[in-house]
Amino acid sequence: MNLFDFFRGRQKQTSASVAKERLQIIVAHERGQRSTPDYLPALQKELVEVIRKYVNIGNDDVQVALENQGSCSILELNITLPDR
Amino acid sequence: MSKIIVVTSGKGGVGKTTTSAAIGTGFALRGHKTVIVDFDVGLRNLDLIMGCERRVVYDFVNVVNGEANLQQALIKDKRLENLYVLAASQTRDKDALTLEGVEKVLMELKEQFEYVICDSPAGIEKGAHLAMYFADEAIVVTNPEVSSVRDSDRMLGILSSKSRRSENNEDPIVEHLLITRYNPERVAGGEMLSIDDVTDILAIKLKGVIPESQAVLKASNQGVPVILDTESDAGQAYNDTIDRLLGKEVKLRFVEVPKQGFFARLFGGK
Ligand SMILES: Nc1ncnc2c1ncn2[C@@H]1O[C@H](COP(=O)(O)OP(=O)(O)OP(=O)(O)O)[C@@H](O)[C@H]1O
Numbered sequence: 001m002n003l004f005d006f007f008r009g010r011q012k013q014t015s016a017s018v019a020k021e022r023l024q025i026i027v028a029h030e031r032g033q034r035s036t037p038d039y040l041p042a043l044q045k046e047l048v049e050v051i052r053k054y055v056n057i058g059n060d061d062v063q064v065a066l067e068n069q070g071s072c073s074i075l076e077l078n079i080t081l082p083d084r
Numbered sequence: 085m086s087k088i089i090v091v092t093s094g095k096g097g098v099g100k101t102t103t104s105a106a107i108g109t110g111f112a113l114r115g116h117k118t119v120i121v122d123f124d125v126g127l128r129n130l131d132l133i134m135g136c137e138r139r140v141v142y143d144f145v146n147v148v149n150g151e152a153n154l155q156q157a158l159i160k161d162k163r164l165e166n167l168y169v170l171a172a173s174q175t176r177d178k179d180a181l182t183l184e185g186v187e188k189v190l191m192e193l194k195e196q197f198e199y200v201i202c203d204s205p206a207g208i209e210k211g212a213h214l215a216m217y218f219a220d221e222a223i224v225v226t227n228p229e230v231s232s233v234r235d236s237d238r239m240l241g242i243l244s245s246k247s248r249r250s251e252n253n254e255d256p257i258v259e260h261l262l263i264t265r266y267n268p269e270r271v272a273g274g275e276m277l278s279i280d281d282v283t284d285i286l287a288i289k290l291k292g293v294i295p296e297s298q299a300v301l302k303a304s305n306q307g308v309p310v311i312l313d314t315e316s317d318a319g320q321a322y323n324d325t326i327d328r329l330l331g332k333e334v335k336l337r338f339v340e341v342p343k344q345g346f347f348a349r350l351f352g353g354k
């Protein structure tokens with residue numbers, strides 16, 4: 001610490017500690033996504049095709065997500081149907 | 085027992101080739117027969133860092149395609165008896181290397197050498213995948229900087245799920261962390277992630293810290309792996325890293341700011 005820092009006080013967070021916090025958050029998030037199985041995109045695509053036989057929906061109208069809760073996994077499907 | 089060690093990072097320009105040259109040379113210095121293989125197809129550079137660029141006749145792709153045999157393509161180091169280099173091809177064809185071709189060459193190298201060091205290209209695409217796929221161990225080269233740490237974490241995910249070992253349910257690749265271009269002054273000033281910051285996030289075993297050093301540029305200018313500059317901080321830090329990779333406990337060096345006088349500290353001078 002030099003004199004300047006000393007008089008200014010050290011309340012301000014250093015840029016390195018900001019970097020660490022941001023990294024911890026993004027890395028934890030990306031590790032969570034990593035565990036999603038490779039088949040999800042294919043599953044989503046096929047679901048869209050099946051549903052489209054009956055109703056007209058867009059490619060983004062089916063959302064699939066897999067959530068792990070302890071020993072069980074929950075497959076969540078979110079299908080948006082068009083306005084009638 | 086021979087080992088395939090990949091030097092990888094995800095992010096480009098963090099010091100993989102510098103490290104591959106230093107580590108390979110370090111193993112050879114300790115008497116282990118070692119080959120360093122350049123996987124950076126299209127961007128051959130290991131030959132320059134090793135100082136053998138004018139002796140490349142055949143390369144990795146020539147061997148895979150059967151245009152040369154392995155013995156013709158291996159370049160013997162001029163300084164050390166048990167050190168060899170296999171150069172990357174300068175072809176622009178990204179598909180020049182195949183998984184089968186790489187496997188054939190690596191298995192043949194494994195029979196002849198104790199250590200096979202694979203210098204990975206940057207990225208997480210095909211070249212990086214080929215370099216890590218058959219590895220027994222990985223040296224993850226990381227700079228104390230946000231994007232490098234994040235990319236290293238992604239690479240760790242790939243090492244643990246996309247390698248031959250993981251696909252065959254064998255023991256996982258042993259992962260070693262190497263922090264390079266470390267600047268203790270900037271860490272002390274709160275401007276650079278510290279060793280603890282990086283190891284907290286990546287949570288793998290730290291095998292060395294290489295300081296930011298002018299010796300690295302000087303060594304690459306001359307085509308001499310920096311570990312042979314035994315006077316230099318980076319050379320000594322790489323040498324310590326070899327000790328740790330061989331199982332010795334060695335204290336980290338060059339990671340603290342050199343002590344300064346009272347007035348220098350007071351006025352923030354150097
Ligand atoms: N410890 C160090 N101190 C100073 N400069 C360094 C250090 N390590 C590497 N460098 C420099 O960083 C640059 C990139 O190094 P290098 O070529 O080894 O990285 P790389 O990871 O192999 O790059 P690429 O991803 O392009 O293959 C070079 O100019 C090298 O001299």
Ligand SMILES: [Mg+2]
Pocket residue numbers: 100101102124129203204205
């Ligand atoms: Mg390189």
